[in-house]
Amino acid sequence: MQTRKLGPFEVSAIGLGCMNLSHAYGAPVSAAQGERVLLAALDAGVTLFDTAALYGFGANETLVGQVLSRHRSRFTLASKCGMTGVDVAGDGKLVRVIDGRPEAIRASCEASLKRLQTDVIDLYYLHRWDKQVPVEDSVGALAELVAAGKIRTIGLSEVSAATLRKAHAVHPVTAVQTEYSLWTRNPEIAVLEACRELGVAFVAFSPVGRGFLGGNLQDVNTLDAKDIRRNMPRFSPENYAENLQLLPSYLAIAKEAGCTPAQLALAWLLHTGKHIIPIPGTTRLEHLQDNLGALNVKLGADAMDRLEILVNEKTVTGKRYNAQGNSEVDTETF
Ligand SMILES: NC(=O)c1ccc[n+]([C@@H]2O[C@H](COP(=O)([O-])OP(=O)(O)OC[C@H]3O[C@@H](n4cnc5c(N)ncnc54)[C@H](OP(=O)(O)O)[C@@H]3O)[C@@H](O)[C@H]2O)c1
Secondary structure, three states: OOEEEEOOEEEEOOOEEOHHHOOOOOOOOOHHHHHHHHHHHHHOOOOEEEOOOOHHHHHHHHHHHHHHHHHHHHOEEEEEEOEEEEOOOOOOOOEEEEOOOHHHHHHHHHHHHHHHOOOOEEEEEEOOOOOOOOHHHHHHHHHHHHHOOOEEEEEEEOOOHHHHHHHHHHOOOOEEEEEOEOOEOHHHOOHHHHHHHHOOEEEEEOOOHHHHHHOOOOOHHHOOOOOHHHHOHHHOHHHHHHHHOOHHHHHHHHHHHOOOHHHHHHHHHHHHOOOEEEOOEOOOHHHHHHHHHHHHOOOOHHHHHHHHHHOOOOOOOOOOOOHHHHHHOOOOOO
16 A cells, blocks of 8 residues: 555555545445445555544544554554534524634543543544634644644644644644545645645545536536435536536546546546545545556656646636635635
């Protein structure tokens, strides 16, 4: 297995995003299927597993804990706090809340540790910077968790280069996790460079473009009613129809490179920077194997150039998040 450096850890160059086993793209998979995917990833040499307190409001961490805790020494475990399910109305119904207050972070960590059935989380991200709380305070709370031995390292998600620098001054940041793929280039404005300069790893989430770059999502009307992509502008039927126009040329480049569409998306990321670690998510064993096959794909300068020109912020139609989602992130946007 090829590896990349993630702070003090040496992890598989492609990790596994566990989110969609419990959350986001329709109904959660069965516990048996979740177990099959997680164990197959471990057996295939994946050593970075990514979850969050948010996913399935704890259900994803519970699944990861149940299946992987007995193999704990074999992988780097990443989870996230600062955006969780909270019973706001007191009626037992959990709603998604961003809360970066130190006391919320401490409570979230205790709950994560319990669900994950572990004594320590290797990399604990602030899932979103809570704009009501100075990032220094949230990172200060994470630094205390490091000192207490409850987490090993600190990460941030969806932050700007400026916020990364402020946080890094409080405590070294090990990784920034942000959406990055051919069709989401925001990190290229400043975050990728800031990470390189500070020695911070960059973990690319949604590296297969939430399915678009996998090439087989042709009709967004088939998405589950609860699929979060239904609220994302570039997946609206009108915008997606425009985006599908990019696919034939994209598929042609994949064919020339001798790889599948998803492998092309992942290989592009791996070739873009040595500090980039993609974490594709899948519910299927065949896609898991397919994604890991990207490690063997070699892209020449010509293919890289053609991809850059073909799929980028100017050629993609529709923003990645709706107004609410945009207001919650701190990334520079095109
Ligand atoms: N920090 C954050 O705010 C944040 C936000 C979103 C995600 N994440 C993390 O990033 C991980 C990955 O992101 P993601 O799941 O949103 O996006 P992704 O990996 O870009 O795409 C997942 C989608 O692509 C499909 N897919 C995966 N491999 C494929 C292949 N080889 N061929 C064709 N289709 C394929 C999957 O369907 P199948 O199930 O059918 O394979 C799924 O619908 C998550 O699990 C989570 O850990 C973090």
